[in-house]
Amino acid sequence: MAGAECLSSKEQYILGEFNPLLPEVTDYLRKSLRSVTHNYDNEASKNQEDNTCIKKPFITDFNEFHHDIDKALTSLSLPPRFTTVRVNLLKTNVSEAVALVEEQLRLQHVGKSTPLPLVYQHHKLPDLLVVESHGIQKVKPATKEVVVGRMCGSAVLRGAEVFAPGVLGATPDLQVGDAVAVFADLNDTCLRGCKDFRGSKMFLGNGTALQSRKELFQASKSTGVAVSMKEQIFDSPSLGSCHLNLLFLQNLPSVLCGHILNPSKHMKVLDMCAAPGGKTTHIAMLMCNTGQVIAVDRSHNKIEQIRSNAHRLSLTNITAYKYDSTNLILTSDDKNLKSDEEKGGEVFNKIPSNINVDKICSELANSAEDLKFSSPAPPYAPSSFKWILLDAPCSGLGQRPQSHTKTNIKELHSFPVVQRKLLKTAVELLEPGGKLVYSTCTIVTEENEKMVKWLLDKFPNVELINTTPKLGKPGLPHCGLTKEQCEKVQRFGPFPYTNVHVQHVDEDTIGFFVAAFKKLC
Numbered sequence: 001m002a003g004a005e006c007l008s009s010k011e012q013y014i015l016g017e018f019n020p021l022l023p024e025v026t027d028y029l030r031k032s033l034r035s036v037t038h039n040y041d042n043e044a045s046k047n048q049e050d051n052t053c054i055k056k057p058f059i060t061d062f063n064e065f066h067h068d069i070d071k072a073l074t075s076l077s078l079p080p081r082f083t084t085v086r087v088n089l090l091k092t093n094v095s096e097a098v099a100l101v102e103e104q105l106r107l108q109h110v111g112k113s114t115p116l117p118l119v120y121q122h123h124k125l126p127d128l129l130v131v132e133s134h135g136i137q138k139v140k141p142a143t144k145e146v147v148v149g150r151m152c153g154s155a156v157l158r159g160a161e162v163f164a165p166g167v168l169g170a171t172p173d174l175q176v177g178d179a180v181a182v183f184a185d186l187n188d189t190c191l192r193g194c195k196d197f198r199g200s201k202m203f204l205g206n207g208t209a210l211q212s213r214k215e216l217f218q219a220s221k222s223t224g225v226a227v228s229m230k231e232q233i234f235d236s237p238s239l240g241s242c243h244l245n246l247l248f249l250q251n252l253p254s255v256l257c258g259h260i261l262n263p264s265k266h267m268k269v270l271d272m273c274a275a276p277g278g279k280t281t282h283i284a285m286l287m288c289n290t291g292q293v294i295a296v297d298r299s300h301n302k303i304e305q306i307r308s309n310a311h312r313l314s315l316t317n318i319t320a321y322k323y324d325s326t327n328l329i330l331t332s333d334d335k336n337l338k339s340d341e342e343k344g345g346e347v348f349n350k351i352p353s354n355i356n357v358d359k360i361c362s363e364l365a366n367s368a369e370d371l372k373f374s375s376p377a378p379p380y381a382p383s384s385f386k387w388i389l390l391d392a393p394c395s396g397l398g399q400r401p402q403s404h405t406k407t408n409i410k411e412l413h414s415f416p417v418v419q420r421k422l423l424k425t426a427v428e429l430l431e432p433g434g435k436l437v438y439s440t441c442t443i444v445t446e447e448n449e450k451m452v453k454w455l456l457d458k459f460p461n462v463e464l465i466n467t468t469p470k471l472g473k474p475g476l477p478h479c480g481l482t483k484e485q486c487e488k489v490q491r492f493g494p495f496p497y498t499n500v501h502v503q504h505v506d507e508d509t510i511g512f513f514v515a516a517f518k519k520l521c
């Protein structure tokens with residue numbers, strides 16, 4: 001495997017220098033993505049032989065990518081160097097938000113030798129701040145160590161502290177105040193309470209222990225911050241708990257989705273796979289807290305997350321339902337049922353308990369338009385919505401950073417099946433003239449370009465429309481879409497570089513794909 005380490009051949013891994021995917025998944029992607037570029041080359045050379053005009057590659061980045069897909073996949077083990085934060089413009093403005101973030105960064109930066117990260121408004125998304133950090137740093141591991149799980153490790157790489165439940169192992173004599181090196185267990189082999197972990201691990205940085213070994217492992221349930229990070233090998237800012245009602249940490253392409261959907265105020269929007277509510281709350285904010293965003297997710301616990309995020313951002317135009325979105329269409333049996341519970345939907349009160357209900361009612365009364373929404377529970381009649389977002393469950397292979405991802409080929413093949421069911425439902429629920437936005441956070445063509453092709457073939461009454469603003473690259477060629485169609489969708493990653501010299505925020509994001517459709521009749 002050129003340019004990428006295979007997990008298992010080594011004990012200690014270096015950030016950004018290994019491919020986190022299973023070998024079988026790497027092979028699958030190598031074929032899928034390489035055949036795309038090879039086909040392109042074949043076509044180009046055929047044109048040359050025919051003496052017709054030579055087609056210029058319309059995806060220039062993939063020229064370079066073509067030569068080293070394996071290297072590009074190693075970028076998945078690195079976090080993006082640019083952290084993006086959405087501003088709740090209903091509660092603050094961009095310059096105030098920049099000042100708040102800068103203040104937070106100054107507090108975190110005490111004692112560090114690197115310059116403060118830059119903070120600025122995104123060049124095309126008015127509600128997005130970019131925090132530009134310095135990427136990989138040289139840090140020498142402290143002698144004592146703690147080992148954390150992969151999820152906790154990814155969070156630390158994106159600027160989080162180490163929380164006690166994420167800690168798996170620690171040096172025997174660990175005391176409060178000790179300097180500790182933090183490692184991530186890459187193969188899930190570290191047992192809780194381990195004293196000297198020898199499995200595959202990656203150094204994340206040094207911190208100060210806020211809990212002793214005894215506190216971490218003797219208590220039945222350890223909570224709170226276990227290690228406060230001081231020097232990270234990747235200097236992502238820690239903004240996760242900062243000004244929770246004003247700022248929302250969100251990846252750039254996710255924020256793009258809300259802008260592409262661009263719903264009108266006082267209208268009704270369906271978010272079919274909504275939890276934890278990042279895009280739902282953005283859409284609700286873009287609608288200035290008017291109208292109604294119906295947020296559906298099939299997981300009960302995750303519905304609570306939508307509710308809590310809506311609450312934290314003071315958004316009252318979101319109604320969340322636990323429901324399987326593949327069954328969202330009203331059938332004749334459903335019509336005979338009366339209550340929401342009978343219909344199978346679990347309703348979550350859209351007004352959080354500590355919000356002044358009288359005030360909200362009087363605000364709503366001022367907006368007669370809003371009153372027409374009486375929180376209808378699913379299922380819904382066909383053609384019920386003018387705006388639908390389907391941020392589909394996907395293989396997630398664009399997420400960054402990833403460490404030793406467990407997704408296997410069987411799982412990879414399962415996602416297009418559910419995506420097709422959800423897309424079919426979405427098209428039925430869309431009213432003629434309505435807009436559907438489809439997105440995934442994966443780089444797999446079967447879930448992206450090829451899914452768009454499937455939809456267009458299956459539903460002749462649906463048209464692919466342009467997505468704006470343009471921040472991503474066009475879709476990949478030779479997946480069934482024409483050049484014009486490729487230019488309408490947006491693809492982010494995998495990027496053909498693995499280091500921190502990327503200059504532009506739009507070229508160092510998670511892997512993502514977004515397409516938009518209009519229903520004609």
Ligand SMILES: C[S@@+](CC[C@H](N)C(=O)[O-])C[C@H]1O[C@@H](n2cnc3c(N)ncnc32)[C@H](O)[C@@H]1O
Nearest residue numbers: 273274275276277278279297298324325391393
């Ligand atoms: C990519 S995540 C959505 C992220 C979300 N849109 C956000 O921006 O915060 C996909 C979600 O789809 C949900 N899901 C998967 N299958 C579903 C189904 N059949 N019906 C409804 N939700 C489903 C999962 O529980 C998961 O929360």
